[in-house]
Amino acid sequence: MTTHRELVAWSAAYCGRAAEAFGFEVDLSRVEWEVSTRAKRRAAAVKRPAVEDATVGTPRSWNGRVPTCTVSLTWAAFESFSRTEWTATLRHELVHVEQFQRFGTTDHGDRFERRASAVDAPVRVRRFADAAYVLSCTDCGQVVARRYRDCKLVRGHETYASSCCSAPLALDERT
Numbered sequence: 001m002t003t004h005r006e007l008v009a010w011s012a013a014y015c016g017r018a019a020e021a022f023g024f025e026v027d028l029s030r031v032e033w034e035v036s037t038r039a040k041r042r043a044a045a046v047k048r049p050a051v052e053d054a055t056v057g058t059p060r061s062w063n064g065r066v067p068t069c070t071v072s073l074t075w076a077a078f079e080s081f082s083r084t085e086w087t088a089t090l091r092h093e094l095v096h097v098e099q100f101q102r103f104g105t106t107d108h109g110d111r112f113e114r115r116a117s118a119v120d121a122p123v124r125v126r127r128f129a130d131a132a133y134v135l136s137c138t139d140c141g142q143v144v145a146r147r148y149r150d151c152k153l154v155r156g157h158e159t160y161a162s163s164c165c166s167a168p169l170a171l172d173e174r175t
Helices: 004-022 075-080 083-103 110-118
Strands: 031-036 044-047 069-074 133-137 143-147 169-173
Touching (some): 004 075, 044 083
Antiparallel strands (some): 133 143, 133 169
16 A cells, blocks of 8 residues: 555455454444554544543443544554554554444443454554653663653653652653
8 A cells, every 4th residue: 555545445444344354333434534644652543522421331322323433544553564463453443433432432441451352453552653752760770751752851851750769860862
C-alpha cells in the first residue's frame, strides 16, 4: 500500500473479515476512517463522542442509532509494523469499537483484556517511534519519562524529582 486511501480501504476490508471471523458485535457502517501522519505514540485510535454516564459493562440503548466513531490509523506505525502486527492492531481497535457501540465508552480494563485475548490482539500496542526526549533518575538511572515533543517537563526537568529515588532528572535529547 502506498497511499492513505489504499491503507484505509485495506484496513476497513480486513476489519470486516475479522468482525465475521472473530464474532465482533460491531456495526462497521457506523465507523469512519482516517489516516494520521502526525501521531508518534499511538498506532491507531478510536475517536468517539463522549457519552454521559457511560460505563464499560453497562449496555447502552441507542434507540436504533449507534453514534459514529472514527478509527484513526497512523501511517508511520503501518510502515514500521509487519502485516501480522498491523492486523493485530486493527483487532485491538475493533475491541474498542465493539465496547463503544455496546457501552458508550471503552477502556483497557479487565473486559478489554479478556476480549483482546480472545481475538488474539495485544492489550497494549508497541511503540513504533523513538522519543525525542528521555528523562531518567540521576541516582539509579531508571527511565522516568519519554516525551516526543518539547513540553513543560522537558524544559524544566531540573525542577522535578524522580519517583524512584527523589533525585533530580537527567535529560537525554535524542533529536
